[in-house]
Amino acid sequence: MTRPTEHGGGEAGPLIAGDPSSFPTDAELSRTLVAAAKVASLATLTADGFPYGSVVSYAADDAGNPVVLISEMAEHTVNARGDDRASMLIVDSASDGDPLGRARLTLVGRLGVLDDPGELRDRYLEAHPYAAYYADFTDFSFWRLEVEQCRYVGGFGHMSWVTADGYxxxxxxxxxxxxxxxxxxxxxxxxxANLMYAQVQAGLGDATEATMVGIDRYGLTLRVATPAGPRMARVPFPAALPDAEAAQAAVIDLLKVARAQLQQQS
Structure with a gap:
């Protein structure tokens, strides 16, 4: 059987309104998901070659490689000692609704022990302070997954492979x-204000309701109700935001622009 390339037998969903080109890249979305989450499913290979799944806490280094603190007594550590190939599944736990509609990321790479974790130890314990109790046990060590490939899934019909360099x-x-x-x-x-963004900037003039479901440095993402059914919409900022402090002014400026456009049309 050949691998399908479309969901639903090729039945396309409605296009995203506004400016879909303003979405972050999948590489950026991957890095942000890794930063936001703290827990992952770790898969290692048993001596017989079977995948073995477990749950781990992690923190990421500056390149986005997850760092874990694991015991020599754990099966995943025994597996990694025998075969360093591993993967980690990270899921956006903040989203509601269908779990299969949530963003998730599989990182594929090689798991190696850190003889001197340095500041990565502090970074891990800052994210997981409870681990300070056992971090210095003689059977515990810090390990890092050196990422070689990433598979990002943003929801139904949104998926791609991300290269290690891109990540x-x-x-x-x-x-x-x-x-x-x-x-x-x-x-x-x-x-x-959400409704005005949808009606004016995203061009959905018949929208009856709009809910913000995302915001990033490049713009806003809205879920919009229209007489023809639900739509997704993307409203970009004029320029990428440098930090979170700039978000309030940028959102207000978008509203000012929308109001000005409405006045010109009336």
């Missing part, structure tokens, strides 16, 4: 820590 060369979105708070605030207190 390492991309940065974490500067809004990743603030995004959830911004989204909650906009949906709770500024639903009218």
């Amino acid at each position: 390492r060369g991309s940065g974490v979105d500067p809004l990743w820590q603030a995004a959830a708070g911004i989204i909650e605030h906009m949906n709770d207190d500024h639903a009218d």
